[in-house]
Amino acid sequence: MEREVLHAWLAQATEEERLVYDEIRLFWQGPKPVANPADTARAFDRLLARIDEAEQPALAGEAAEADETGGRVVALPRPARWRRLWLAAASVAVLATGGTVAYRQYLAQPSGLAPLSYEERTNPRGTKSKVLLADGTAVWLNADSRLSFPATFSGARREVYLEGEAFFDVKRNEQMPFIIHVGTHEVRVLGTSFNVKAYKEDDAVETAVVTGRVAFIRAALPAAAARDTIYVVPDQKVVYSKASHELRVEQVNGRDYASWNQRSLIFQATPLAEVAKTLERQYNVTVRFEDERLRNCRLTGRFKDQSLREVLRLIEMTRAFDFELQNSTLLIKGLGCDAETPESLKPLTI
Template sequence: MELSALHELIGKELAGELSAAEGEVLHAWLAQATAEERLVYEETKRYWHTPAPTTVTAADTATALQHLLTRIHDAEAEPRVVAFRPVAPAPWWRTRVAATLAALAVAGGAAFWAFQRPTSEAIIPLSFEEKTTTRGASAKVLLADGTAVWLNADSHLWFPKSFRGVQREVYLEGEAFFEVTPNKRQPFVIHLGAEQVRVLGTSFNVKAYQEDETMETAVVTGRVAFIRSGAEDATSADTLYVTPDQRAVYSKSTAALRRETINSQDYATWSRGGFVFQSTSLTEVARTLERHYNVKVQLANERLRHCRLTGRFRDQTLREVVSVLSLTGSFGFELTNDQLLITGPGCEPTSTVPTVGPSL
């Protein structure tokens, strides 16, 4: 749902044309809205029932709406382009919604409106700042409460300038290692689309890349709750608690949620310049190498996807890493400046390649 889609749902509700399915979407948004957002939502309804000035023309409405969108654009941490294109004749209420939004913008309500990335299920408050890392890069972010976040390559973190309300909330797309400042009165919540991770104060890793089939969180210290989509609180059957040397793994395709035993220190390795593979599929290894070294990785045949690797690496070049991997005898490789091609006969579906690589 984009910003315009949210406006349309509000307009349909006020016009009495909201379907049951659309009502569920709107109510889900309202359930996670902040007090400020709900206040402006109520103001929207009040403006709706206020007679519009008869002197307002369609051109005036379009100009006012353009002004609102410009203010939203200017308020974001990173600029985005707002594109306009001709549309089919709109329902009668759409012009009324535009006038309502324009009135709210004049009244100072533009700071309320949230935006949503096209591929995410979570609505992110407009006031949140965004930190982005590209492939081949990582970053450390210090949040207002003292929480430290190490952001892995090709990741996005949205966070407020200060934490207010009953929860400390951030949004993540990608991978990050968190050291959360303890605060029992204000839980720390990480939104991963429709899912979330909730803690009071602990250290743990969260991996939630959009292209991956799974989301996971691995705990180093403390206790973490992974809350599956649809759960209303942290005590329901849709919540899995994990403690040190455990990780929660959530399947996007099946919605299955499981607990696994792991070496938690392996999941803090990447924040110190290394990475660890533990019986990892070659498909996932390829994705890790792509993100870490900013290179395109391709597998020469489908059987290579069945191969699984175990190895530890730190502060090594891509050529050094793939050279070590090739010592297993199961792989070859061709490396150019911007592409790595992994070759070889591949593996049977249950094959596991022996441990390779130096200790960290």
């Protein structure tokens, strides 16, 4: 019943309400500070009471209207009641951001176990790090990325939260699946090595497999009854499009996606717009284009242990691009590829 009400509300929600809903959903899927659930319940009840008081005039108006027309008050939510449901959901997020909600941790743990306490590793642009988790899993965290993980794993699942990019070498445990939350989606494995790329500003979420098998679980869409799962094996990559919500599997060289943690950059017919994002994250610069059409040109090349200026000098050898690097700003200019049909041309190769 609750799912049906939610889907009905989503069907007529405004764009602004949908955005708030998405923020609330993302919050609940991330780690939260732990607090006394009894205090949380009391605070939530007080807030609902205030919402009820605010709704009384609207409900009274509904009843009066029903009396005048000889009808009855319909049980389905009218606008005021939709607002109450929405405020109730939003209030949970408000309480949670104040550090007073810990329901998620308590409900996720079996009875008798203490709630999990999460630690966080954040890498600014231009930095990488390695994290060794309590179960022996090794995680290489890329630049401009954040990983949240428990100090110890307990219960039936090992769960971590990722924003950005990381390469995982997961310690096998068939009784305790390893789950990576990336936004509203999940990557689930028992024990394998793979790369996950899930930057908020990127158009897609990608998972490329080096060894073993990985399940990518797409969050259920409002009109769907269940979530979608795709399995990928070595030398395959699953790509989720944020715009179209589509999933696709591509054949790749899986080890290329582990190269960045070995100080390598590999581009395979990569749009220059994506190359620019990589340079920004790896070298902590801001990239600009003199001509926006240059973003569509594609580049193929491999770089190993090279500075930004060395990378740029090699790219300049294609005679398609020029660069200006001043302080921390990089300007890309030049003739580039055919501005009319850039996607139809052979990628520029270094």
